[in-house]
Amino acid sequence: MAAVTEAILALNGPTASGKSSLxxxxxxxxxxxxxxxxxxxxDSMLVYRGMDIGTAKPSVAERGGVPHHLIDILDVTQTASVADLQALARAAIAEAQGRGAIPLVVGGSALYLRAVLDxxxxxxxxxxxxxRWEAELERVGAEALHARLRxxxxxxxxxxLPGNGRRIVRALEVIELTGSFVPTLPAWTYLLPGVVxxxxxxPREVMDERIDARVDAMWEAGLVDEVRGLVPRGLREGRTxxxxxxxxxxxxxxxxELTEEEAKQATKRGTRRFARKQLGWFRRDPRIQWRLANGPGLVAEIVADALARS
Structure with a gap:
């Protein structure tokens, strides 16, 4: 059996920062x-089969012969919960380490990364x-359900937030099942050893330019046709x-409801907001070593550090 290594590399950052290629x-x-x-x-969206263009999923060629885990594992009708992805990712990490490989944990929001590593x-x-709570959300709306939560x-x-229907439903579900709900995240404590x-x-202006260019490229690559093809496969029924x-x-x-140009511009705006939110959450984690995306020598620095730790 291969020797187990404790080194685990986690690469994070906002959308369009180049995590996958790095x-x-x-x-x-x-x-x-x-x-x-x-x-x-x-990344909770890369798990879906057929959602390729709109998620900027790396193609087989772009994966460069490196084994990738937890890509294309669910149908669009299934739900990728944080708890499910936590269990799957931890199992994949353990299996990679059991083969003597260094796992690189990549993508997703700060919540998903913390759920896996902490x-x-x-x-x-x-x-x-x-x-039952989802049906109530549909019946009365998020703000009224938020009042019930209050x-x-x-x-x-x-x-x-009063408009966050999914979190309101989850909180009410947990309260009903356990009697309480803790909305704050746990302390910055790694569960897994060897994490870096x-x-x-x-810069924000560079991030915005990259996001706009990525959305334009998605449209040119056929995002609208991809979505059309996923509708008969149950995309509308998929909660996530x-x-x-x-x-x-x-x-x-x-x-x-929107013109095609309005849909494209709305995607750009939504992605820019999401990227800023991502960055804000990541910035709260004092354990992250920040480097300029595509900075000179970054690959060599990360590799040298990993080899020294494993």
């Missing part, structure tokens, strides 16, 4: 140095209880997949 370059260099390396995806426990779920737990309501986090930084940036706006275009 991960491949780092993994290839590690392999060239005689150290196996594998990439574990924790001592982060989720209360259980009950499909019937969840469905009655049940003022502390939880204070931490959850690298963050990709870039149908809300993905780009897909939601294209669905609005197909439904006549």
């Amino acid at each position: 991960a491949v370059a780092v993994a290839q260099e590690l392999i060239a140095c005689g150290r196996p390396a594998e990439i574990v995806n924790v 001592d982060f426990q989720f209360p259980g779920t009950d499909p019937q209880v969840r469905a 009655e049940a737990s003022p502390e939880a309501a204070a931490e959850i 986090q690298w963050g990709l930084d870039l 997949a149908s809300r993905a940036l780009g897909y939601r706006q294209v669905l609005q275009f197909l439904d006549g």
Whole structure:
């Protein structure tokens, strides 16, 4: 059996910062140095089969021969919960380490990365209880349901925006199941040993330019046709997949709610807001080592650090 290595590299940063290509370059260099390396995806949208263009999913060629895990594992009708992805990612990390490979954990929001890397426990779920609260959300709307949450737990309501229907439903479900809900995140404590986090930084104007160019490229590559093809496969019924940036706006275009140009511009605006939110959450983590995206010598620095630790 291969020796187990404790080194785990986590690459994070906002949308369009180049995480996926950097991960491949780092993994290839590690392999060239005689150290196996594998990439574990924790982006909740890359898990969906058929959602390729709008998620900027790396193609087989772009993966550069490096093993990738947790890509194309769910149908669009399935839900990629944080708790599910946590379990899958931790299993993939352990399996890679069991083969003597250095895992590179890449992508996703700060919540998903922390759920995988940190001592982060989720209360259980009950499909019937969840469905009942989701039906209530559909009936009364997010703000009215938020008022119900405020009655049940003022502390939880204070931490959850009135328009965030999914978090309100989850809070009410947990309160019903356990009697309480803790809306704050746990302390910055790694559950897994050997974790080193690298963050990709870039000026806001550069990030905005990259996002705009990426959305334009998605449209040119056929995002609208991709969404059309996913509708018969249940995209509209998928609670998570149908809300993905780009897909939601294209669905609005197909439904006549937006023109195609309006859908494209709405995708750009939504992605820019999401990227800023991502960066804001990552900035709160004092353990992340920040470097300029595409900075000279970055691959060599990360590889040298990983080899020294493993």
